[in-house]
Amino acid sequence: MEAARNEARFNNAKYDAAWAIRFRPEPEAARTRPGAHHVRYAARHLVIDEGDAARAVYEVLDGGVILFKLLPDGRRQIIELLGVGDVFGLAVGPVADVAAEALTPVRLAVFEPAAVDADPALRDRLFARLRAQMCALHDHALLLGRKSAQERVATYLMRLVPGRGGLACIGAAPGNAEVRIELRMSRQEIADYLGLTIETVSRTFSALRRANLISYRKQDEVVVPNLCRLCRLTGAH
Amino acid sequence: MEAARNEARFNNAKYDAAWAIRFRPEPEAARTRPGAHHVRYAARHLVIDEGDAARAVYEVLDGGVILFKLLPDGRRQIIELLGVGDVFGLAVGPVADVAAEALTPVRLAVFEPAAVDADPALRDRLFARLRAQMCALHDHALLLGRKSAQERVATYLMRLVPGRGGLACIGAAPGNAEVRIELRMSRQEIADYLGLTIETVSRTFSALRRANLISYRKQDEVVVPNLCRLCRLTGAH
DNA sequence: CGCGGACTTGATCTGTCTCAAGTGCCGTGG
DNA sequence: CCACGGCACTTGAGACAGATCAAGTCCGCG
Numbered sequence: 001m002e003a004a005r006n007e008a009r010f011n012n013a014k015y016d017a018a019w020a021i022r023f024r025p026e027p028e029a030a031r032t033r034p035g036a037h038h039v040r041y042a043a044r045h046l047v048i049d050e051g052d053a054a055r056a057v058y059e060v061l062d063g064g065v066i067l068f069k070l071l072p073d074g075r076r077q078i079i080e081l082l083g084v085g086d087v088f089g090l091a092v093g094p095v096a097d098v099a100a101e102a103l104t105p106v107r108l109a110v111f112e113p114a115a116v117d118a119d120p121a122l123r124d125r126l127f128a129r130l131r132a133q134m135c136a137l138h139d140h141a142l143l144l145g146r147k148s149a150q151e152r153v154a155t156y157l158m159r160l161v162p163g164r165g166g167l168a169c170i171g172a173a174p175g176n177a178e179v180r181i182e183l184r185m186s187r188q189e190i191a192d193y194l195g196l197t198i199e200t201v202s203r204t205f206s207a208l209r210r211a212n213l214i215s216y217r218k219q220d221e222v223v224v225p226n227l228c229r230l231c232r233l234t235g236a237h
Numbered sequence: 238m239e240a241a242r243n244e245a246r247f248n249n250a251k252y253d254a255a256w257a258i259r260f261r262p263e264p265e266a267a268r269t270r271p272g273a274h275h276v277r278y279a280a281r282h283l284v285i286d287e288g289d290a291a292r293a294v295y296e297v298l299d300g301g302v303i304l305f306k307l308l309p310d311g312r313r314q315i316i317e318l319l320g321v322g323d324v325f326g327l328a329v330g331p332v333a334d335v336a337a338e339a340l341t342p343v344r345l346a347v348f349e350p351a352a353v354d355a356d357p358a359l360r361d362r363l364f365a366r367l368r369a370q371m372c373a374l375h376d377h378a379l380l381l382g383r384k385s386a387q388e389r390v391a392t393y394l395m396r397l398v399p400g401r402g403g404l405a406c407i408g409a410a411p412g413n414a415e416v417r418i419e420l421r422m423s424r425q426e427i428a429d430y431l432g433l434t435i436e437t438v439s440r441t442f443s444a445l446r447r448a449n450l451i452s453y454r455k456q457d458e459v460v461v462p463n464l465c466r467l468c469r470l471t472g473a474h
Numbered sequence: 475c476g477c478g479g480a481c482t483t484g485a486t487c488t489g490t491c492t493c494a495a496g497t498g499c500c501g502t503g504g
Numbered sequence: 505c506c507a508c509g510g511c512a513c514t515t516g517a518g519a520c521a522g523a524t525c526a527a528g529t530c531c532g533c534g
Binding site for chain 4: 475476477478479480481482483484485486487488489490491492493494495496497498499500501502503504
Binding site: 138 | 256304306308309310312313314316317327328329334335357360361363364365367368369370371372374375376377378379381382383384429431432472473474
């Protein structure tokens with residue numbers, strides 16, 4: 001069967017998977033970007049619409065942003081979930097290929113095309129960041145193409161745990177104490193991000209809760225009593 | 238319902254979708270890259286394995302390459318399908334985040350990390366290319382998250398039609414004459430790329446053939462008699 | 475000619491979607 | 505202070521697209 005095909009090639013150490021997303025900057029982080037101006041938007045503000053002229057490149061300084069695409073019949077896919085440090089607005093042609101919406105109140109640095117053209121150091125920074133986002137997108141493609149609903153939700157939750165990026169989940173990492181996660185996304189947004197329906201997301205959260213893998217009162221404030229146990233459900237281990 | 242939610246926001250002109258993938262260089266294209274050495278690999282050669290030390294950055298000069306990830310139980314997702322001009326090997330950390338395998342016999346330019354560090358112009362070229370691939374990946378996330386099997390296969394076929402990238406499919410483009418496509422991928426590879434099983438891919442090809450949307454004798458040499466009719470099945474119109 | 479691998483096709487199963495009620499919570503106004 | 509509405513979420517029942525399991529069929533090659 002398909003599953004057996006590549007089993008031999010698998011090596012556990014390879015699966016370092018998702019990078020954490022942060023919606024708050026580190027306290028010591030620089031809060032301005034030379035050569036850019038800065039803007040604030042309320043949650044839900046549409047920063048870029050798909051098909052807009054590509055006017056600028058943005059970096060998230062504080063808060064969260066979602067990039068999404070729509071199909072004519074209204075199906076929506078949230079393509080990237082961006083936190084502090086992530087960049088967007090880097091289409092190829094003169095037109096934005098995805099829409100960008102503030103997930104939370106955000107502070108953004110706005111780089112004009114002229115500024116980008118004039119500043120090789122800035123380009124290098126954007127380049128480096130894009131590489132990181134590319135890797136996250138690779139992981140997300142694996143999730144969308146091959147993971148079950150439960151694996152998707154578990155993976156999603158793990159991505160929101162700061163300090164658990166990269167190799168953190170290989171073996172028992174220190175700090176298995178309970179972790180609190182603020183989702184900042186509605187069930188519908190989570191569904192559109194994970195390629196599921198809102199009902200399936202809701203059912204999966206309920207099932208995880210029933211299994212004591214997570215708990216919550218407000219539905220976007222999740223407590224994970226044991227990260228490793230949740231991580232085992234991501235499919236990556 | 239979910240579908241109706243965003244209908245109002247939809248605007249047909251936005252959906253320029255996929256970029257074409259070419260497995261053969263343009264005849265007039267430069268065939269070497271200064272500052273890089275060049276290598277050839279046979280089809281199926283594993284260029285990079287997931288978890289390898291990130292040794293170099295590669296550009297495809299001729300042929301096709303697939304980037305893929307595996308899950309421990311053997312599930313495979315082909316993350317990117319690369320043709321001439323595309324680049325890979327740009328992970329974030331010191332370790333490759335995806336495996337890369339030659340899909341056809343390939344010629345690659347190999348850029349050592351030192352060469353990349355030393356050459357801002359090269360970085361800019363890689364950056365520009367990465368932006369293009371990012372857009373393709375955005376489109377692919379939409380496919381994996383939200384499209385039906387038939388839409389996936391139709392989208393896949395359209396991506397392999399040269400000159401049909403970008404805005405080409407908006408309205409009736411000229412050149413509706415029949416087009417010949419060489420897939421260069423097995424049914425299993427197509428399945429792993431589209432997040433389906435081999436049986437579903439096979440059935441979908443058969444269904445498209447029965448509907449006279451495509452025809453083929455060898456199963457990887459597809460003829461599309463009317464591109465626009467196929468394009469209408471991609472879900473993007 | 476006969477073998478093997480890749481593909482196709484059929485029958486059945488199942489995870490997720492769809493459709494349809496709930497339920498809970500919060501804010502508003504009486 | 506409480507009734508009311510609205511919205512987001514949850515839950516249930518049933519449908520269905522695609523997965524799984526199991527034969528075939530086709531074709532290239534020795």
